[in-house]
Amino acid sequence: MAQHDLTHAPSPVHSGDRAAHRHLATLLASADVRLDGQRPWDLQLLGEGVPERVLAHGNLGLGETYMDGLWTCQHLDQLFDRLLRADMASRVRSLSTAWHHLRARWLNLQTEPRAWQVGQQHYDLGNAFYAAMLDRRMTYTCALWEGARDLDEAQENKLELVCQKLGLQSGMHVLDIGCGWGSFMKYAAERHGVRCTGVTISAEQAALGRQLCEGLPVAFHLMDYRGLSERFDRIVSLGMFEHVGQKNYDTYMSVAKRCLAPDGLFLLHTIGRNEPGHGTDPWIHKYIFPNGELPTIAQIGHACERRFVVEDLHNFGADYDRTLMTWHQRFEDAWPRFAEQLGERFHRMWRYYLLSCAGAFRARDVQLWQWVLSHPGRAGVYRRVSAPR
Incomplete structure (x- = not known):
């Protein structure tokens, strides 16, 4: 993991708000984090205005001041693990955060025209x-x-697990909602002899995916999920439901129901949160995943009512910590190739994204669920698969 430069002397508190500095230091102490401490998870101030912006804007202020180079931390993942275990978000309430969540509560931020924003x-x-x-x-x-x-x-372990949970058989036609670059479809076509159709809202993903899957019975469509109507033997959706939004859960599940064959299975793989809310974190919304929203088990379950039987629910969110840490290491190793094109502010933004999310999964603040769903009345007993055979 890349180490942050800790050779700078901590910035003194000059004419800024000393009360804000003291208040933030007190809040951080409850998570065993020190301002200008020397431990790997301590926050080192490099410029002025950080306490004021954090207290005024919550994680949006924390993330933006990090992007601006006003503070650093040797291991951001360890910092966020501690902040989230201490429930720091509930202690720092700001008007900007409240406004963000009110917008998500009252507006449908994931309408079909807006759905393309995260792709772009x-x-x-x-x-x-x-x-x-x-x-x-x-x-x-x-x-x-x-x-x-x-x-x-x-990753092949995960893809094979999905194939086994779906009981794939040669000749089946599988729909992948939010197919990305086609990793699942390519794997399933090569290893299990199925035909796949995928939909994505990313032009870049669709273009490269078609190249990677050339010669296989795999089709990519650049479209929103709401336009789907064809019937499929199996449906899979890996990491797309986080973009649907709770105002559209019923619509999403209705689309899946009409597209799933009567004896079919639907595997939904999604990040989720432990308690209800509206919208995603304001910093994540602004810089990483616009209009995203993490569901709860209750929200997904409610959307399944009168539509699907829940055959299986599997949580392996703790594995996302290691996944994100590995992505971060690979990102840092490759950064010299992209530094001139993307710039240092992007570098800090992406590091903050990967490592703050790793800390969130380590703290078990967020989860990763795989749901296996079927139509009511489907014959037979579903046999649970917990690991690739």
């Missing part, structure tokens, strides 16, 4: 960039690490 801002960032960070199949979702020696094996 995040997924169209550049195929070469993602290829450098991800595994050889370009799988941008949580890996399954048990028995794996490296990221490539851990």
